[in-house]
Amino acid sequence: MQVAIDGPASAGKSTVAKIVANKLSFVYIDTGAMYRACTLIARDHDLEYGNEKGILAAIDEDGIKLEPGEKGQKVIVAGKDVSLEIRTPEITAHVSEVSALPGVRAKMVDLQRQLAGSTNVIMDGRDIGTTVLPKADVKIFLVASARSRAERRMLDWQEKGIEAKQSLEEIEADISKRDYLDSHREISPLKKADDAIEIDSTHMTIDQVVDAILTEIKKKQ
Ligand code: C5P
Secondary structure, three states, rough: OOOEOOOOOOOOOOHHHHHHHHHHOOEEEHHHHHHHHHHHHHHHHHOOOOOOHHHHHHHHHHHHHEEOOOEEEEEEEEEEEOOOOOOOHHHHHHHHHHHHHHHHHHHHHHHHHHHOOOOOOEEEOOHHHHOOOOOEEEEEEEEEHHHHHHHHHHHHHHOOOOOOOOOHHHHHHHHHHHHHHHHHHOOOOOOOOOEEEEOOOOOOOOOHHHHHHHHHHHOOO
């Protein structure tokens, strides 16, 4: 069984995907983390974020691996756990530029399909239902208003003890900018697959979203 969860930034995809994966003992794959790892590699090799050739060579040199971790999935670059480093504002600000490079996408999509293999998998991203796993059994398109996504992001930082250096308005503007870039790139832009079920989580709790997804999966089991 393959479950694809796509949607804009900070819609809660990874939170609900992890819970669903745990409940059903499915493998969880966070594809955003892979594009973040590519962005980190570009930075660490002092490459311009648009330097496709350089970034592809650096990815080959360092290698990106996903390993199961206590909190879901660990991202390993050049043998080092970079799971936290890929979430910094600096990487977040540049990831849409790196993820728009066709060669980088081709490499990551290959890796994602290999990782999915023939196991029960739940994968979250932007193009899973449209491109990576077009034959996924269940496709969810998870959306929420930009304001509520910004509020959740801020709450998340507070809970983790991270000092918010931006106002709510600034966080919302950053989220909207990333959505715009991800939806308007040439190759596999963020888009609802024709056969995806849209869930608007603006006024839903995490548990309600999880239940809605589990209901869709049960229909196909
Ligand atoms: O999901 P997350 O916000 O961590 O994704 C970071 C970025 O990676 C997105 O803004 C997007 O540019 C890129 N991405 C993508 N395709 C995916 C997953 C993420 O282009 N399947």
